[in-house]
Amino acid sequence: MSTTTYAIRDSATMLRRQLKHLSRNLSLILLLLAVPIIFLLVFVFVLGDTLGNGLGGGSGGRSAYANYVAPGILLITITGAVQGTAIGVAMDMTEGIIARFRTMAIARVSVLTGHVLGSMLMTLAQLAVVVGVALLVGFRPTASAVEWLATLGLLAVTTFALVWFTVALGLSAKSVEVASNTPMPLMLLPFFGSAFVPTDSMPTGLRLFAEHQPFTPIMETLRGLLLGTAIGASGWVALGWCAVIALVGYLWSKRLYNRDRTR
Numbered sequence: 001m002s003t004t005t006y007a008i009r010d011s012a013t014m015l016r017r018q019l020k021h022l023s024r025n026l027s028l029i030l031l032l033l034a035v036p037i038i039f040l041l042v043f044v045f046v047l048g049d050t051l052g053n054g055l056g057g058g059s060g061g062r063s064a065y066a067n068y069v070a071p072g073i074l075l076i077t078i079t080g081a082v083q084g085t086a087i088g089v090a091m092d093m094t095e096g097i098i099a100r101f102r103t104m105a106i107a108r109v110s111v112l113t114g115h116v117l118g119s120m121l122m123t124l125a126q127l128a129v130v131v132g133v134a135l136l137v138g139f140r141p142t143a144s145a146v147e148w149l150a151t152l153g154l155l156a157v158t159t160f161a162l163v164w165f166t167v168a169l170g171l172s173a174k175s176v177e178v179a180s181n182t183p184m185p186l187m188l189l190p191f192f193g194s195a196f197v198p199t200d201s202m203p204t205g206l207r208l209f210a211e212h213q214p215f216t217p218i219m220e221t222l223r224g225l226l227l228g229t230a231i232g233a234s235g236w237v238a239l240g241w242c243a244v245i246a247l248v249g250y251l252w253s254k255r256l257y258n259r260d261r262t263r
Contacts, residue, residue: 013110013114014110014111014113014114014115015113015114015117015118017114018088018114018115018117018118018119019118019121021088021118022084022118022122025084028084028087029084029122029126032080032081032083032084032126033077033080033081033126033129033130035076035080035187036073036074036076036077036080036126036130037129037130037133039073039076040069040070040073040130040133040134040137041133041137043065043069043073043196044062044065044066044069044137044138045062045137047065048061048062048065048066048069049061049062049065051065051068051196051197052064052065052066052068054197054201055068055198062138063138063140066134066137066138066139066140067138067139067140067141067227068223069195069196070131070134070139070141070226071195071219071222071223071226072190072193072194072195072196072219073130073134073195074127074130074131074155074222075158075190075195075215075218075219075222076187076190076195077123077126077127077130078123078127078155078158078159078162079162079183079186079187079189079190080187081119081122081123081126081159082119082123082159082162082163082165082166082183082186083166083180083183083184083186083187084119084122085115085116085119085163085166085167085170086166086167086169086170086173086179086180086182086183087170087176087179087180088115088119088170089112089115089166089167089170089171089179090170090171090173090175090176090178090179090180091176092111092115093170093171093173094175094176111257112167112253112257115163115167116160116163116164116167119159119163119166120156120159120160120163123159123163124155124156124159127155141226141227142226142227142228143225143226143227143228147225147226147228148225150225151222151225151226154218154221154222154225154235154238154239155222157239157242157246158218158238158242160242160246161241161242161243161245161246161249162186162245162249163249164245164246164249164250164253165186165245165246165248165249165252166183166186166249167249167253168248168249168252168253168256169182169183171252171253171256171257172252172256189213189214189215190215190219192206192209192210192213193210193213193215193216193219194210194216194219194220194223195215195219199211199216214241214245217234217235217237217238217241218238218241218242220234220238221234221235221238
C-alpha cells in the first residue's frame with residue numbers, strides 16, 4: 001500500500017478510537033451541549049420579548065429575537081464543543097498514550113487527524129440538536145435547500161478551523177485542567193460580537209472590536225443564509241477568517257507535536 005493509503009487507514013483507526021472515547025464520556029458531551037441550549041432558553045424566554053421589540057421597532061417580540069439569536073447560539077455550540085477537543089488531546093499527551101503510539105508503525109498524522117474528525121462529527125451532531133431546540137422555541141428560518149447546504153458547509157468549515165486551533169491548545173497545555181480553561185475565550189467572543197444584539201447598538205470602542213473580530217462575519221453570514229437577510233462581503237470575510245484560524249491551528253499543532261516527539 002502507498003503512504004497515503006496507510007495514512008488513511010490509520011486515521012480511520014484513530015477515528016474509531018476517538019468515537020469510542022466520546023461514547024464513554026457522554027457526561028462531558030451532555031454538559032457541553034447543555035450550555036448553548038440554556039443560553040438559548042434564557043435569551044429567548046427571559047429576554048426575548050424585550051430585545052425582540054427593540055429589533056423590530058417595537059413589534060418584533062420573542063419570535064423575532066429567536067430568529068436573530070439562533071445563529072449566534074450555533075456558533076456558541078461550536079466553541080463549547082471544541083473545548084472537549086482540547087481536553088481529549090491533553091489527556092492523551094499527559095497519560096502517555098502518545099508516546100506509545102510513536103513507537104508503533106502508524107502514520108504520525110493519524111493521531112491528530114482522529115481527534116479532528118471525531119470532534120467534527122460530535123460537534124455537527126450537537127449542532128443538529130441545538131437547531132431542533134431552536135425550532136421548538138420559535139426559530140423560523142426561511143432558507144432554501146441550497147442555503148441550508150451553504151449553512152452546513154459554513155458550520156463545518158468553522159468547526160474544522162476551531163477544532164484544529166483547540167488541538168493546538170490541548171497540545172500546549174501542561175495539564176488537563178489547563179486545557180479545559182484555555183478555550184474559554186472562544187466561547188466569550190460571540191458575546192462581544194453580533195450574537196445577541198446588533199453591533200450598531202454598542203459603544204464605539206466595543207462596536208469597532210465587535211465588527212472586526214472573527215466571529216461576527218460568521219454569525220452575519222449564518223443569519224443571512226438562514227433568514228434571507230443581506231450578507232454582503234461577510235461570507236468571504238468569514239471564510240477568510242476560518243482559513244487563517246485553520247492554518248494557524250494546523251501549523252501550531254504540527255510544530256508542538258513534532259517538538260514533543262523529539263524530547
